[in-house]
Amino acid sequence: MIQSVAFIGLGAMGYRMAAHLPKHFDTVYVWNRNFEKAKQHSIEYGTQAVDLKQAVQADIIFSCLPTSKDVENLIAGLELKAGSIWVDCTSGVPESAKQLAEQLKLQLVSFLDAPVSGQTIGAENATLTVMIGGDETAFNQALPAIQAFGKLIKHVGASGAGFxxxxxxxxxxxxxxxxxxxxxxxxxxxxxxxxxxxxxxxxxxxxxxxxxxxxxxxxxxxxxxxxxxxxxxxxxxxxxxxxxxxxxxxxxxxxxxxxxxxxxxxxxxxxxxxxxxxxxxxxxxxxxxx
Amino acid sequence: MIQSVAFIGLGAMGYRMAAHLPKHFDTVYVWNRNFEKAKQHSIEYGTQAVDLKQAVQADIIFSCLPTSKDVENLIAGLELKAGSIWVDCTSGVPESAKQLAEQLKLQLVSFLDAPVSGQTIGAENATLTVMIGGDETAFNQALPAIQAFGKLIKHVGASGAGFxxxxxxxxxxxxxxxxxxxxxxxxxxxxxxxxxxxxxxxxxxxxxxxxxxxxxxxxxxxxxxxxxxxxxxxxxxxxxxxxxxxxxxxxxxxxxxxxxxxxxxxxxxxxxxxxxxxxxxxxxxxxxxx
Amino acid sequence: MIQSVAFIGLGAMGYRMAAHLPKHFDTVYVWNRNFEKAKQHSIEYGTQAVDLKQAVQADIIFSCLPTSKDVENLIAGLELKAGSIWVDCTSGVPESAKQLAEQLKLQLVSFLDAPVSGQTIGAENATLTVMIGGDETAFNQALPAIQAFGKLIKHVGASGAGFxxxxxxxxxxxxxxxxxxxxxxxxxxxxxxxxxxxxxxxxxxxxxxxxxxxxxxxxxxxxxxxxxxxxxxxxxxxxxxxxxxxxxxxxxxxxxxxxxxxxxxxxxxxxxxxxxxxxxxxxxxxxxxx
Amino acid sequence: MIQSVAFIGLGAMGYRMAAHLPKHFDTVYVWNRNFEKAKQHSIEYGTQAVDLKQAVQADIIFSCLPTSKDVENLIAGLELKAGSIWVDCTSGVPESAKQLAEQLKLQLVSFLDAPVSGQTIGAENATLTVMIGGDETAFNQALPAIQAFGKLIKHVGASGAGFxxxxxxxxxxxxxxxxxxxxxxxxxxxxxxxxxxxxxxxxxxxxxxxxxxxxxxxxxxxxxxxxxxxxxxxxxxxxxxxxxxxxxxxxxxxxxxxxxxxxxxxxxxxxxxxxxxxxxxxxxxxxxxx
CATH class of the missing domain: 1.10.1040.10 (N-(1-d-carboxylethyl)-l-norvaline Dehydrogenase; domain 2)
Structure with a gap:
């Protein structure tokens, strides 16, 4: 059972995607480099704007950043919770997904590459398409959280396949x-x-x-x-x-x-x-x- | 008022397209190089298999051949009826359409390039898309006949525009x-x-x-x-x-x-x-x- | 035996190419649309600036114009001398060469497509490369005239091959x-x-x-x-x-x-x-x- | 002063290139993975077939292998002599040259990427073209050895530029x-x-x-x-x-x-x-x- 979820990266897509999470989960952390946006999100949607360290203690951690390099840099210094699942919605690099999946495995964390399509309107209406690569068990565990914003959600293969x-x-x-x-x-x-x-x-x-x-x-x-x-x-x-x-x-x-x-x-x-x-x-x- | 229509070229598309004409017009001539096919069509759909000379005396003459060269060769020797409209459903060459339109004008006949899309299933169900180039008055006059097999029918420009x-x-x-x-x-x-x-x-x-x-x-x-x-x-x-x-x-x-x-x-x-x-x-x- | 030669088109290339002809032939006509250039050429190199009608009475007529279209237009109205050879040094269209060769044959005139390479310096030094298409007998007859400005001169095939x-x-x-x-x-x-x-x-x-x-x-x-x-x-x-x-x-x-x-x-x-x-x-x- | 040179990789090119070295240097080591070829070379040209460890103690070490990956693997385990210069004649990867240059610098060894052109005939006649990237001082020091088989020898830029x-x-x-x-x-x-x-x-x-x-x-x-x-x-x-x-x-x-x-x-x-x-x-x- 998912107790807590987090959303990291509140850009045009992420801000709207994260807005659906409180409808389904009690504990929803949000974090953004420009933290004002996180605070605004908490006021607007009832999420909790917390520091990054706390955010990544959620059961399911979503990220949505400009590039895989940004995700790598973000993850580099973090200590994650064993058993959690990182769902990266960035439009990223398959090779990077494979490496991050290997790397997080050492902390007993699953990494799914889960880019979305459908643009801001799809994010707003929770009708995004989500194409997901990575461990199938983790995919099934994370699915209820992904369904908060996704409509067509597909497991397309191993790590990197989504990207x-x-x-x-x-x-x-x-x-x-x-x-x-x-x-x-x-x-x-x-x-x-x-x-x-x-x-x-x-x-x-x-x-x-x-x-x-x-x-x-x-x-x-x-x-x-x-x-x-x-x-x-x-x-x-x-x-x-x-x-x-x-x-x-x-x-x-x-x-x-x-x-x-x-x-x-x-x-x-x-x-x-x-x-x-x-x-x-x-x-x-x-x-x-x- | 359209009194008679003809369909020349009873291939996979033409055979099915011509089948709809008797529902809307009393006099429907059909002609095909392999004339057996025309006879079969007349039996199957109540059209009249006639020789080419007679077929082209219809008010509206449809053609559907493999290439513009075939249409040019066909038209070359024919005497047409002033005031009739030739609607060529071949996927043809724009330059050829321009020349045929010029040439038929001398016989006071309008030429429309009117290729179709939608494949045999669209021909069967009379749901073809028809993109038409040529004189707009002629387009409007021929429209009732084209509607027999077309669903989306568009005048897209001067001669050649359809092709x-x-x-x-x-x-x-x-x-x-x-x-x-x-x-x-x-x-x-x-x-x-x-x-x-x-x-x-x-x-x-x-x-x-x-x-x-x-x-x-x-x-x-x-x-x-x-x-x-x-x-x-x-x-x-x-x-x-x-x-x-x-x-x-x-x-x-x-x-x-x-x-x-x-x-x-x-x-x-x-x-x-x-x-x-x-x-x-x-x-x-x-x-x-x- | 070549008695007279003509050069039509005294551009950057033609002007220099024609300059070599008087060294080998007594009668050298030149013509240019801007006729001042022809007169200047006659003064500078001892050629004869004549009207087009006379120029094309030479045994060998060279042309060097911007495009095949220009050559076609030029030739269109001309009456040529039976037995003469037209050597076109334009960088032209093979299909046009074939048609001109057919057309001039009716006047018993041979047409060779004979484009050159080597730029103005090669024209000046009579070291041009000339690649020639057309009738081989005509090629051999015209060769002494072509050698006035060409160094490597090759018969590469039938009409159009040179172009x-x-x-x-x-x-x-x-x-x-x-x-x-x-x-x-x-x-x-x-x-x-x-x-x-x-x-x-x-x-x-x-x-x-x-x-x-x-x-x-x-x-x-x-x-x-x-x-x-x-x-x-x-x-x-x-x-x-x-x-x-x-x-x-x-x-x-x-x-x-x-x-x-x-x-x-x-x-x-x-x-x-x-x-x-x-x-x-x-x-x-x-x-x-x- | 260059006291000793070595040539590693006696393929179609290397075998011929190394053959010129004894004309200019007293001590010429050769090594090849298939060692029979090295022995044959020593008999044919008076070079010394030695083990790899000894070969790389030369002042100038040439290599000529199929790919940069082969060179990287070869160098990986070697201890080199401070002050020596590795001249790699492989047609290799610029990025690899940069990394090898950095890496060998730690052992105070210079690495030059020095691919050749001119094929086996050029190798045989010592008329190869050699395009060299890397430290310019090392280039000047290695030049006398490179001249044994090269004719046009150019320093084209920093590490990787030759490749x-x-x-x-x-x-x-x-x-x-x-x-x-x-x-x-x-x-x-x-x-x-x-x-x-x-x-x-x-x-x-x-x-x-x-x-x-x-x-x-x-x-x-x-x-x-x-x-x-x-x-x-x-x-x-x-x-x-x-x-x-x-x-x-x-x-x-x-x-x-x-x-x-x-x-x-x-x-x-x-x-x-x-x-x-x-x-x-x-x-x-x-x-x-x-």
């Missing part, structure tokens, strides 16, 4: 983002009505998350709202590519996509949403996707 | 087909459970028509049913690429995809379904996507 | 230009001394015309002298790519290179030398190749 | 190998005479080490002699790509080339020469480059 699936998902997002930019620019250059074309493609075999959501909500309306930063997408494509290279797989399309997204990131303005990667292509074609 | 949208749609299908092969092979090489991973991605931003339909229905189950031939996909990616080159657009991802699909086509066995393009990648990685 | 070799040569130039930019930028980012590295590579298997000439003479010294315009290189890569597509060959590296050079051309400043294509890459990497 | 230049050189070799295959196949498909075309290109801007040497000596004559194994070229392209990724540089052409060479390596028969990478392309195009 791997997330990285490949985001790589496919990147592939579609860029190829839709090329395709729709081509259509526009030929005088095609993009809105009508989009309707057709969304009812056809070429559809994707990008055509169904990103194109109309972020690009065609020129809003590019910053909800998932371009540097993070660039990082994720790099993680996916490294996965392929680790096993010596040739991946021509993923490699080229990673190069293009990396170029978009290098040439983007500050605080660019991932969808703004298409602006690099627009600077080449001199055609605005709208 | 262009179809080509870009199929290019995006090809992009996803190949990149999903790379991505899922990478996951499998790392021991990830592909079925669970697929569920997660289908609930996430990396989803596409390929992850939602093709992967599970054709590839993971190793069925590769021949419903849309690989040479036709290769042709369509070539059409899309030519569109980009016509307007001097750089399209790195579309170009590389076209090269890969072309290679898959060159090295495929006979009668390969489009989804079997992944077998080329499997021959490189020595990993089966299953 | 094809030139296009592939320039494509390989483009491949090296871009990949050397990527490679040397990588070295610079790691603190390697580029001048010493260049010496090593020029003595090794990775050398190319770009490492031997272009890098030191145009890029490292930041001179980018305009002797071969970037739009022409972009055009030539397009010709090479079309050649591959005509025979349905997948060419992943050539395709990607063409896309990158096309992008460089779209984003370049006016009057950019081909070597300035690397500036696009520098805008991505934020590293200057120097 | 970096070699990796980029071999990547450029790979780029040319593959793009020449695409280009010449295209020419052949159009009926061009490849031998004549090659002569033209070798006198033009598209030439490279591949057109000048590899194409005629290994591919057109279908000999593919095993002098530089394809897996090693695949490894080197991987090293070059990692260099670019370390500094977050997009390198679309190098990435795609690495993917293609990796694919060629995965699908090649055993003991394939690097030039046999073109056989993968031939299996796609169904055209033999000859």
């Amino acid at each position: 791997a699936v997330k990285a490949v998902n985001n790589m496919l997002l990147a592939v579609n983002l860029w190829s839709v930019a090329e395709g729709f620019t081509t259509l526009k250059a030929h005088g095609v009505d993009l809105t009508e074309a989009l309707d057709c493609i969304n009812a056809s075999s070429g559809k994707s998350g990008v055509t169904e959501n990103v194109l109309s909500q972020r690009i065609l309306n020129r809003s590019f709202p910053l909800t998932f930063a371009l540097p993070l997408l660039a990082k994720d494509t790099g993680i996916a590519l490294n996965l392929a290279q680790d096993v010596k797989l040739p991946t021509p399309i993923l490699s080229l996509t990673q190069n293009l997204i990396q170029t978009a990131n290098l040439t983007a303005e500050a605080d660019a949403d991932f969808s703004a990667a298409v602006k690099l292509y627009e600077s080449w074609s001199k055609i605005t996707i709208s | 262009a949208v179809k080509a870009v749609n199929n290019m995006l299908l090809a992009v996803n087909l190949w990149s999903v092969a790379e991505g899922f092979t990478t996951l499998k090489a790392h021991g990830v459970d592909l079925t669970e991973a697929l569920d997660c991605i289908n609930a996430s931003s990396g989803k596409s028509g390929v992850t939602e339909n093709v992967l599970s229905q054709r590839i993971l189950n190793r069925s590769f049913p021949l419903t849309f031939a690989l040479p036709l996909l290769a042709k369509d990616t070539g059409i899309a690429l030519n569109l980009a080159q016509d307007v001097k657009l750089p399209t790195p991802i579309l170009s590389l995809t076209q090269n890969l699909i072309q290679t898959a086509n060159l090295t495929a066995e006979a009668d390969a379904d489009f989804s079997a393009a992944v077998k080329l990648y499997e021959s490189w990685s020595k990993i089966t996507i299953s | 094809a070799v030139k296009a592939v040569n320039n494509m390989l130039l483009a491949v090296n230009l871009w990949s050397v930019a990527e490679g040397f930028t990588t070295l610079k980012a790691h603190g390697v001394d580029l001048t010493e590295a260049l010496d090593c590579i020029n003595a090794s298997s990775g050398k190319s015309g770009v490492t031997e000439n272009v890098l030191s003479q145009r890029i490292l010294n930041r001179s980018f002298p305009l002797t071969f315009a970037l739009p022409l290189l972009a055009k030539d890569t397009g010709i090479a790519l079309n050649l591959a597509q005509d025979v349905k060959l997948p060419t992943p590296i050539l395709s990607l290179t063409q896309n990158l050079i096309q992008t460089a051309n779209l984003t370049a400043e006016a009057d950019a030398d081909f070597s300035a294509a690397v500036k696009l890459y520098e805008s991505w990497s934020k590293i200057t190749i120097s | 970096a230049v070699k990796a980029v050189n071999n990547m450029l070799l790979a780029v040319n190998l593959w793009s020449v295959a695409e280009g010449f196949t295209t020419l052949k498909a159009h009926g061009v005479d490849l031998t004549e075309a090659l002569d033209c290109i070798n006198a033009s801007s598209g030439k490279s080490g591949v057109t000048e040497n590899v194409l005629s000596q290994r591919i057109l004559n279908r000999s593919f002699p095993l002098t530089f194994a394809l897996p090693l070229l695949a490894k080197d392209t991987g090293i070059a790509l990692n260099l670019a990724q370390d500094v977050k540089l997009p390198t679309p052409i190098l990435s795609l080339t690495q993917n293609l060479i990796q694919t060629a390596n995965l699908t090649a028969e055993a003991d394939a020469d690097f030039s046999a990478a073109v056989k993968l392309y031939e299996s796609w195009s169904k055209i033999t480059i000859s």
Whole structure:
């Protein structure tokens, strides 16, 4: 039985994910580097803002940080409680998950890599998808806590598998983002009505998350709202590519996509949403996707 | 008022599409190069199997052939009826549509490029998507006939626009087909459970028509049913690429995809379904996507 | 026996090439759209500036224009002398050469596609390489005239073959230009001394015309002298790519290179030398190749 | 003053390189894992076949092994002599060179990464090119020994710089190998005479080490002699790509080339020469480059 849970890292996602925990558990610790946010969370949702040392004494410890490096640094100095489970919702590096799982095992702690998808709206509505790698027993034990914010929750394999699936998902997002930019620019250059074309493609075999959501909500309306930063997408494509290279797989399309997204990131303005990667292509074609 | 309609080209798609016409029109001519098929259609659905000369005297003439070249050859020798509308449902070449529209105009006939998507099941259920280029008045006049088999029917621009949208749609299908092969092979090489991973991605931003339909229905189950031939996909990616080159657009991802699909086509066995393009990648990685 | 020769198109190359003809032939006509240049050439080198109609009455007619389209337009209205040979030194389109050869045959005139390499210095010193496609008898007849400015003169095949070799040569130039930019930028980012590295590579298997000439003479010294315009290189890569597509060959590296050079051309400043294509890459990497 | 030198690793290159040392130095130790080869060398060239422990007591220790990993493993257990210099002629990993240099510094030993180019013929004639990274004083001290087999000997930067230049050189070799295959196949498909075309290109801007040497000596004559194994070229392209990724540089052409060479390596028969990478392309195009 889970007596206590903790949530570390109250960013745009984490803040909303942690908000659901008090509905299911009596003791919910929260911690954040900028501690004001933790205090605000406790006031808003009835969680307990405690110091890190205390937070990690919970039965289930969630973390949601920008990168695996941040998680490694955080865990480095901590003493954990034997029998607890660390559920890391960062979009992280599979190799890091394997090492952290090995390392925490020595303290008799389980580590699950449990990245989420569904964006802030999914975090708010507790409808996130959670893809989880690691020990299956620990997965089953942590499941009730994960269900507080997750809807589709899958155990996809051993340590690192969760991060791997997330990285490949985001790589496919990147592939579609860029190829839709090329395709729709081509259509526009030929005088095609993009809105009508989009309707057709969304009812056809070429559809994707990008055509169904990103194109109309972020690009065609020129809003590019910053909800998932371009540097993070660039990082994720790099993680996916490294996965392929680790096993010596040739991946021509993923490699080229990673190069293009990396170029978009290098040439983007500050605080660019991932969808703004298409602006690099627009600077080449001199055609605005709208 | 449409008095008579004709359907030319009773292949896997056309046969099913033409079957809906008698529900809405009294006079429905059908014609097919292999004329036995036309006779069979007339028996099965109450259409009239007539010679080509008579068929093209209908108010609305549908055609559905393998390539634009076939349509050009067919039309070359024909005398058409002034005021009639030719609706070509082939997945054809935009430039050819422009030329045919010009050419038929001399006979006071309108030409609409009206490719469809939705596969044989969509043809059967009259739920096809139809993307149409050409004169808007002609589009409105032909609409009642198109509605016999189409559900989402869109006028996307001038002559050629319909073919262009179809080509870009199929290019995006090809992009996803190949990149999903790379991505899922990478996951499998790392021991990830592909079925669970697929569920997660289908609930996430990396989803596409390929992850939602093709992967599970054709590839993971190793069925590769021949419903849309690989040479036709290769042709369509070539059409899309030519569109980009016509307007001097750089399209790195579309170009590389076209090269890969072309290679898959060159090295495929006979009668390969489009989804079997992944077998080329499997021959490189020595990993089966299953 | 060749009695008279003509040279049409006195650009940077043609002006210097035509200058050698009076050393070998008594009657040398020259013509140029901007006719002042032809008059100047006649004063400087003892050629005869004549109108186009007269020029094309020579036994051997050379042309050297920007594109095949220009040659086609020029030839369109002309009446030629039976038995004469048209030697086109333009970097042109193989398909156009085939058509012009067919067309001129009707006037009993031979057409040779005879593009040159060696730049203005080679034109000046009569050391050009000439790669020739077309009828072999015509080749042998024209050879004495071609030798006026050519050193290595090769019959490489039927009509179009000369243009094809030139296009592939320039494509390989483009491949090296871009990949050397990527490679040397990588070295610079790691603190390697580029001048010493260049010496090593020029003595090794990775050398190319770009490492031997272009890098030191145009890029490292930041001179980018305009002797071969970037739009022409972009055009030539397009010709090479079309050649591959005509025979349905997948060419992943050539395709990607063409896309990158096309992008460089779209984003370049006016009057950019081909070597300035690397500036696009520098805008991505934020590293200057120097 | 150098009193003694050693050579470790008597493969196809090392055996020939070490053969020049006795002409310049009285004490020349040789060692090889298969010790018979060392004994044979001592008989043939007057070197001393000694055990590894003794060999590494030389003032200058050369090594030439398949990979950096082999060098690391070799060095791991050794006690070296303060003041000696280790000159590693392996085509190795820059990062490994940096670490070995740091590590050997603790024993007051200098480590130079000093890969060579020029193949077995260059090793035999003492005309190798040597590109060297590491401490400049150590470079100057080791120079007299390196001159025994090297002709062009360059200090290209700090530790790792030599390996970096070699990796980029071999990547450029790979780029040319593959793009020449695409280009010449295209020419052949159009009926061009490849031998004549090659002569033209070798006198033009598209030439490279591949057109000048590899194409005629290994591919057109279908000999593919095993002098530089394809897996090693695949490894080197991987090293070059990692260099670019370390500094977050997009390198679309190098990435795609690495993917293609990796694919060629995965699908090649055993003991394939690097030039046999073109056989993968031939299996796609169904055209033999000859």
